[in-house]
Amino acid sequence: MGESTVKSTVSFDRFSVDPVRRVLKSDGEIIDLNPKTFDLLLALIENQGEIASKELLLDAVWGDQFVEENNLTVNISLLRKALGEKEESKRFIVTVPGRGYKFIAEIEQNSDKPPENESFKKLGLDDELDESTDPSQGAPQKPVRLAILYPVLTFIAILLIGAGGVWIYRSVGTDSASKNSVNATSQRYVTDGTPQSLSISPDGKFLAFAEYRKGLSSLWIGDVETGNNIRITEPSTRIYWRVNFGPLGKYVYFVVQEEDASWKLKRVSVFGGAVEDVANDVYSAVTFAPDDKRIAFIRREDRLNEALIIFDKESEDLKEKVLRRFKDPESPSLSGLSWSPDGKSIAAFVSGKDGQNFRLVRFDVDTGEEHEIGNRIWGQSSNVGWLSDSTGLIVLNPDRTGHVGNSQIWLVSYPGGDDRQITNDLVNYSQLNLGVSRDDRIAVLSRRVDPQIWVTQTVDAVSDDKKIVTGARTRAPGSYGLAIAPDGKILFTANAGDSQIIWEMDADGSNQRQLTPTSANSFDSQISVTPDNRFIIFQSNRTGEREVWRANRDGSALRQLTSGGGNSYPAVSADGKWIIYSSFRDGVRTLWRIAIEGGTPKRLTMEESDFPAVSPDGRTIAASYGDPFFNELPRLAIFDIAGGKPKKVFTLPRDSILYNRMRWSPDGKSIVFKDYRQGLWRMDLNADKPEKLDLLEDFRVHHLAWSIDGRQFVYAGGVEVHEIIILENFR
Secondary structure: OOOOOOOOOEEEOOEEEEOOOOEEEEOOEEEEOOHHHHHHHHHHHHOOOOEEEHHHHHHHHHOOOOOOHHHHHHHHHHHHHHOOOEOOEOOOEEEEOOOEEEEOOOOEEOOOOOOOOOEEEEOOOOOOOOOOOOOOOOOOEOOOOOOOOOHHHHHHHHHHHHOOOOOOOEOEEEOOOOOOOOOOEEEEEOOOOEEEEEEEOOOOOEEEEEEEEOOEEEEEEEEOOOOOEEEOOOOEOOEEEEEEEOOOOOEEEEEEEOOOOOEEEEEEEOOOOOOEEEEEOOOOOEEEOOOOOEEEEEEEOOOOEEEEEEEEOOOOOOOEEEEEEEEOOOEEEEEEEEEOOOOOEEEEEEEOHHHOOEEEEEEEOOOOOEEEOOOOOEOOOOEEEEOOOOOEEEEEEOOOOOOOOOOEEEEEEOOOOOEEEOOOOOOEEEEEEEEEOOOOOEEEEEEEEOOEEEEEOOOOOOOOOEEEEEOOOOOOOOOOOEEEOOOOOEEEEEEEOOEEEEEEEOOOOOOOEEOOOOOOOOEOEEEEEOOOOOEEEEEEOOOOOOEEEEEEOOOOOOEEOOOOOOEEEEEEOOOOOEEEEEEEEOOEEEEEEEEOOOOOOEEOOOOOEEEEEEOOOOOEEEEEEOOHHHOOOOEEEEEEOOOOOOOEEEEOOOOEEOOOOOEEOOOOOEEEEEEOOOOEEEEEOOOOOOEEEOOOOOEEEEEEEEOOOOOOEEEEEEEEEEEEEEEEOOO
């Protein structure tokens, strides 16, 4: 890391910067910046009036550390927030697209004076943010060291950290509390890359997390108090879906999908070294008996049956035992399992029909007998973890509609089952990541996106892309539905209170207007517009289950077209007479067709197929094909509009995503889809493999659509930032 040439106090506008004391003031009031953000400010001041390239800034702030450019983006946002810059007015820092940043404020050199009595301002969790700011970075405080996991690790960790560890700082904030929530304190653990999965050690002093950097992932051990990190696996293309400490804290277990699409449970020592296979065909969360001799997980046996498996690590004869089988429509949550501290039961969530209405239950480890915990019906799949004294369970649960930013943390008493909300804030806690330590620390992963909608004329270059909407995180514009109507209006989904509804706006983002009416806990999504501009077709749970709906183009005269639940992803035929959609029946998702006026639906495919898109000429349907939970790579199939067997099948990269939502190109020659990271891909129907498309840097696409005439392409998403959050004092 280069040493800054800024040696004395400088001023610009109402701000002063003291590089020796590392203090930023605004009208004499100290503004607390984390060290990296302050280093970035010095680097920009040093290059005042000139374009500072991203490479220059990364080197000045992080030196030889291997970090993603997303770190630079986040710290630029933090700095702009500290300086009070708004999206529409950049008075100090200007982005130079494709090149870097320029500090444009006039700078004055000051004579250094002894410090005076100073007021102090902290950029904390509750400060108001402008729409361009990432609020996930709080003001750090000085680190405090705790004891290490056990003495041997203490010695080795000190040696390794001394050899080049990274100091991480923490900030403690207080969540906004609802009438039934508590003021839990939250500690933010900052990493240089993008954390994807995590776990907390049994003693609460260490984290194990998977980190994504520049297309590769690796496992790390982090000291909660000092923030020092040690990498224990080499960077690879492996995707870590679940990460867990073993109950003795000696191993880190993780679930991965291999390049050949097989699912495996593996482990590695906390010291690093060889990665060992533990069990095959594991794709759910895992949990461990307190004595570390047995592991529990969910396995899908066939399309209708799943099983809760007890895996005995020490048995030579019977390695696996089926504790409980589940038959459709009953299904266990794959997000979380938790073995009780006394070793007698396993807590989990079990759904009813249509993958909704989950119940929190515990299964007796000896008999498999099910016992319900409380009488609350949870709207969606949830994660769960026992408290160490067995007096309650921590639940990580999305709200009833699944709105972005509303996945919150609850405390459920045991055995009574009374529930109390711990958090009530704007943070979206990933339901795949929940750890509870013996000293009542909760480790979760927050995911933040400042949502945007962009329009362009082509997906092949980003030079003409224009941002038309920068929305509030809680509104999530376009995240679950986008369409360009024949009249040029853009239709999009957005949250309104406890509902997600359909809106429209002009092509430049102006004149936004609500179309579908709000309804308690309703979730409208996956929009299509008929070619004659008469109707909007969409998916909704307005009557309690997912169905296909139709509304007049102005949002009036809503009509439910399907029944029975499990009907989703409607796509309109080119002539506007038919709706192709996916339906879940007898444990299999297949394609169906129904007339635009309603009537009796007709089944089009017999094999697993989902997420349909109708070609511009109306002759074919693109859809996903097969089931990735049966060790299959994602596949894209092309069907005749009348259904039947696929005409063509393409095997796609392992992390491809065909839901939410793949689209045909206007010329009908290719399909555009997303991947798990933040890429956009195009599958040419005459090619063997898809090609990756250029996109805005660090931008993750949530939804996309073309206009009927092919002259406009619209996409919604944003820069996604993941952070590890540790909560305490929630009792």
